[in-house]
Amino acid sequence: MIKQLNALNEARLKFKSLIVEPELITLRTGATFDSNKKIFSLTYFGQDYLIDFAGNVYKQGNRKEVSYNDHTLILQYLCSASGLPPRGKWLSFLELPYGALHNAPFYTDALKPLAEAFDTRMDDFYRATKYLGGTPVNMGDAGAIIPALPKLPLAVAIWSGDDEFPPRANILFDSVAPTHLTTAALWVLGVELAHKLITYIKPERQGLNWLGKTLDFS
Incomplete structure (x- = not known):
């Protein structure tokens, strides 16, 4: 459990360090950004999710926070995605x-x-x-x-x-x-x-x- 919590905390901290340039995040990841609401939107397994500047992740239309695994994966992707498109291999x-x-x-x-x-x-x-x-x-x-x-x-x-x-x-x-x-x-x-x-x-x-x-x- 300690390792799990560390993974989420590390992803959240890294995400907070990157949000000063939200446009770069959207270019790398394919997410969208609402500059008025300060919210990112990202599609994950066919469902739309919202990510705020604190690194909280919610399913669109539902303010209940998502599971640990989904939360961590979404933040990790926003932090580390390279921007490269799929290759089909x-x-x-x-x-x-x-x-x-x-x-x-x-x-x-x-x-x-x-x-x-x-x-x-x-x-x-x-x-x-x-x-x-x-x-x-x-x-x-x-x-x-x-x-x-x-x-x-x-x-x-x-x-x-x-x-x-x-x-x-x-x-x-x-x-x-x-x-x-x-x-x-x-x-x-x-x-x-x-x-x-x-x-x-x-x-x-x-x-x-x-x-x-x-x-x-x-």
Whole structure:
């Protein structure tokens, strides 16, 4: 928990140091800025969020502050996004910098639950990905590209299981992703994608502490 709180506090402090030039933030990230209200707007997994100068993050139309993971990821992206557009080349988590060191927990916390939740439920998969702003793509038995953040799309694919093989899932990152977020943050982003897709069809999971841990990617 200390590491988690530090990650959020560090992101908030860095964000506060950058807001003196809001136009540069919008250029790098694809966010918008209301100079009268001093508020940034950012689309994250198909939903619009507001960020004030104190680093507080709210879902548009709802003043309730968002979850720890979403809050931290949004601030980290606003602070570190490079401004580069997507390249359309996909990388597995294993191919990210230092990804090999933590590919096993990514499978356990993101890919395996995703595969088990959707398996043969392809219609539910497409409904869930559409809710997150996704569009269908020819990957696996069902696939979609989801704009996790304005300049950072993810791709997700599901393969149904059969008598010989269990169901499989994969989450892919545009090759520009490491210029926007660290591998540690991309790990959380992928886990959050799995969580949000599963929660769409199993709302009872919403209250769970899905992540429950932090990883050291140093």
